[in-house]
Amino acid sequence: MSKADDSPVNSSNTGFVKIKKLPSQGMISLRGNLSSDIVRQSVYSAVSLELPDIRKIKVGAICAICWMAPDELLILCPYAEVASRVTRMQSDLKSVHSFVVDVSDARVMFCISGVRSREVLAKLCPVDLTQSEFGVGDFRLTRLAQVPAAFWMQNAEIFNILVSRSVARYGFNLLKSAAQKGSEVGVF
Amino acid sequence: MNKRIDRVGRLIDKSKILRFSFDGVSYAGYSGDTLASALLANDQMFVARSFKYHRPRGIVAAGPEEPNALVGLAQGSYFEPNQRATTTELFDGLTAVSQNHWPTLNFDIGAINSMLASFLPSGFYYKMFIHPRSFWKYIYEPLLRKAAGLGKSPVDRDPDCYEYFYYHTDVLVVGGGISGLQAAKRAAESGARVFVVEQGTYWGGRSLVDHAEFKLTDHLTTEDVIDQFVKQLSGMSNVVIRTRMMASGVYDHGYVLIYERISDHHPTLGGPRHRLWRVRARQVIFATGAIERPLVFAGNDIPGVMLASSVRDYLMNYGVACGNRILVVTNNDSAYLTAIQLKKFGVDITRIIDIREPSTSALIETAKANEIEIHFGKAICQVKGKKRVRGVELCDSTGRADLEYVACDTVAMSGGWTPTAHLWSHCGGKLFWDEQKAMFRPDNARPPIGASGKRLAFCIGAANGEMSLSKALLHAQEIGSLASGEGGEGKKTNIIHYKEEESETPILPIWKIPSNAGFNLQNKSWVDFQNDVKVTDIQLSAREGYESIEHTKRYTTLGMATDQGKLSNVNGLALLADALHEPIANVGTTTFRPPYSPISIGSIAGEARADLFQPIRQSPIYEWHSNHGADWEPVGQWHRPYAYLRKGETVFDAVNREVINTRQNVGLFDASSLGKLMIKGPDAGKFLDKMYTNMMSTLKPGKCRYGLMCSENGFLIDDGVVARINEDTFLCHTTTGGADNIHAHMEEWLQTEWWDLKVYVTNLTEQFAQITVAGPKSRMLLEKLDDIDLGGEKLPFMSWIDGFLNGLSVRVFRISFSGELSFEISINSANGLRIWEILMDVGREFDIMSYGTEALHVMRAEKGFIVIGDETDGTVTPQDLNLDWAISQKKTDFIGKRAQERTHFKDPDRWSLVGLQTLDGSVLPDGIYAVEPQNTLIAESEMIGRVTSTYYSPTLQIGIALGLIKRGKDRLGEVIEFAGLNKRTYKARIVSPVFFDPDGEKQNV
């Protein structure tokens, strides 16, 4: 695995929340039978985390596991450590039908922070973002305006958002426009 | 002349003066005014011309039901036509212009239509402009188009911005009148999430105008109760209440669109102008109130004739007297309030004309006690005046007795009330005709249904036809409790019973006055003000056989204007019922459709405009292309370089240069957008055998195979190179546009038909950049970079290998779409740009140039290679494209196999792929059709094929084309004709589709 992408970081401070495109994030797609012990053990030995519940994210010190589908996880880890972790899981899971692959370059990650960050996403995603319905630990796949996206909360004020690499610019501009000053909503 | 009254005007702040202009004249209003109230305060009653006859029209109403007072607002790129003065909040610097006249509002040439009115009845246009047929297109339509239309379209791009907001709630309460607030409070007390929206700027609705001082309890007036509700609701964490929020439409499963006006009243605020809320509610409560109906009498459209309730609104809310001498005409008690309030503030009430027989009620007695003259059993025969009411001629209610003339400048009319049930109807709620109350009311037995199959919505208060305050509040508490999910029965406790007001004398349903009015009067009695529909138009429509209200609506245009008949519908259908001698219930109502009131186009588009109009997908090498003269071509949502323009070069020059250089030296092409699907599992080969027409399971690891995919209907849908990675893993390349579709296609078959197969499909399109290095010097270039052996022995045509280039991990495929010696380098996207720049740099000594999609297309056409979407259009089979070799005969099944066995697929007359070459070497126009002349007329010729791809070939220096021609395979050498535009014909010879290097010597070195 070669070293991280050094493309300039996009960030915006002009709106009512702060928007940042994060540096390269290691991401591993795992397809397999999530209820099997061998998959659970293999993931645990690779990232030291239990599997998340349905539509949840399990976050550890440097790694996290996102629940994507009944047979799919997205494992987050440092970019530079992807290759070794992929190899390890691949060899652990050799005997069972599964697919582990590096997808770190397929998506980009944004982070929006501020007390009104929920509002920014509620302008773009058809999801109930009320506190009682979406909080830290939840993970949601949906759309961000016209493109597929996924998001979760780092804490009460910070969201992480994934979109496809090819629409990174569109995604950034969307968030920026939704966070423009004067467009605060004030419902959450 | 100033029409403000002291000591009254709940909504205005007289300490804040705002300047505004109307038709270039400057006026003053107060903070809190609407444009309409400020115009009335300045004695500007006449504000518009009507649509069809250009009659002078004045302000009639005080809310969104206003049919006449439409104006153009703002200037330049901010200009917006057809804005309602009654819902436009005044701000300092507002600029408004009147509409629908030329040259001025006061003197309008188009008003001649009014004199021709008797020649322009309903259906006139349909009957008149049909003969002769040929006149429609060139004479009638252009003329009518010029004359038609309400207001002017803005010409500039809208400089404002807009947005959506997705919001979920348990209970949505639409309408912030006292009933809505009461229901919301009750629902919120149960802990449910409650969202209350009000279209106007204040809470409390009509009850503040009509009953502000009424004692609902021993200690609390209506106003006190409303204040309490608002205070309590604002303090609850499970409640959101907002004004300037109009519910515009209600759709399936509790989906409600709400239009928020954020900065219309404050244009310098910044931020979005409108926000369209996309709300999901488990339960919806409509507390939308009721709208007063006009009475129908001769001259009821003359400026100065207004709804009695709006005369009250202007007085109580804005401190404006609509006239100096006001006459009230009514068929019910509510208009008495207007007279009583006006009298209280010293406005001259000439008299109340009550169409009913003499009777008594609390309101009637109060009016009498205030020494207001009441004339029972009377009616208005007609109103006198042109641009303002001068007086009225009175008669008895049937029209018989002697006329009496009364001077006045304003007529306040009331024909009863219509519950605002539009939203209830949007989502399937039904209405019934309440004979006693003379109104269409929501039928609680037939409510809208939600996703669960249970009741979705409720109507309360005046929207439910309940005009009694105390009864409405009682009902609102019950419904609030029910909607919150508490269940009806158990929670009847804690219900507050408010004091009942005194009863009213029933309404007298009467649909035109006087009841025996003759044609001349009825022909001046307006039903729909905005669309100029008269009583006689409805009668004509009935005579001509339009028995359904839906037909009458379309024939007369009744209710089809921008106010959607908020004032006119009930009068109109009652008059139709009368003309048809049917009960009103049998005629029924027209269908209500969203939006309740017009909303801006910008709000519907939301954020999707300018650079956010749609996503543009960019390859990892996008910036480089952008910096090197890329002329962009949209391919699906991708933007790909069509060609790289050098200084002074045309696109045509650039394409030719790129083709020649690739054929002679080496070219670099960004193929990153090609789909890359990784298929893994023990059944991967078996699965791909079903997906592709070819046999993929026999492919050896390390090898590539060109594969075709068909739909179940047998037609070609995608193509691409499949590489076998190892025993249970394949990499399938798709077209640029096909990546997502083919991924979905594979998932669909895997999940819904062959779910027993052990296969995972993962879309890695964006994980990898892919770069084509093509041309006779491509191998030399790559060998410079590292130690991979790319020789013909180690890496033969149609195989792949992993290795390192300049230390970067890559996979190299030896495949060719240009016919040249060619390598496709796959690398993780983060390194895409880096390897591209290295290749460009090292390639300089081999005269490397980047090439775009057009050069790619030219080269593939020279080789006779097809492109999905050019040679295919969803009705083309692989066999049509001479690709039989890629269809396995051994497989018992693949998607499309059974379909291809149908007789039509074996028809020898099918159009098949050929090469086409003009006799003079010119380039055939794209997409033109080949014809076989049946006689001298081209139009009657048989179409026998078409051009699917056509280019100038710089390699061969002639025009070349691919086409699908009937029996094409059997017609080599034949010259056929193509019909171009402007009756030009082209002649071309059918040749082999492979124009260049037919034996593939160049790609196989």
Place this chain on the structure above:
Amino acid sequence: MLILYCPYCGALAEETELVYGGEAHIVRAGSESTDTEFEAYLFHRKNPKGVHFERWRHALGCGKWFHAARCTLTMEVFGTYSAQTPRPPQYICDAIKFKYPSWSWK
């Protein structure tokens, strides 16, 4: 605009997150089928005013195909269930029968 529970991930997904897939429980006519059978499989679809079984994919979500039983007239949804079954589950049939006693599956 519809809102449906995805039986695979439990998300309440609105129509814009879903892709419609037409009538459910169509049995594929394979290579051995007659022209008539194949025509019916490929082209003949019900368009009922009432109870209907249809295919949906949670495309902007977990990506799984599922089936929904819905009344096309009232928009009532009787339930969503796995696409990997040849017939609707009994509890959904019961829910439909409760509402429309004369209804029966095939």
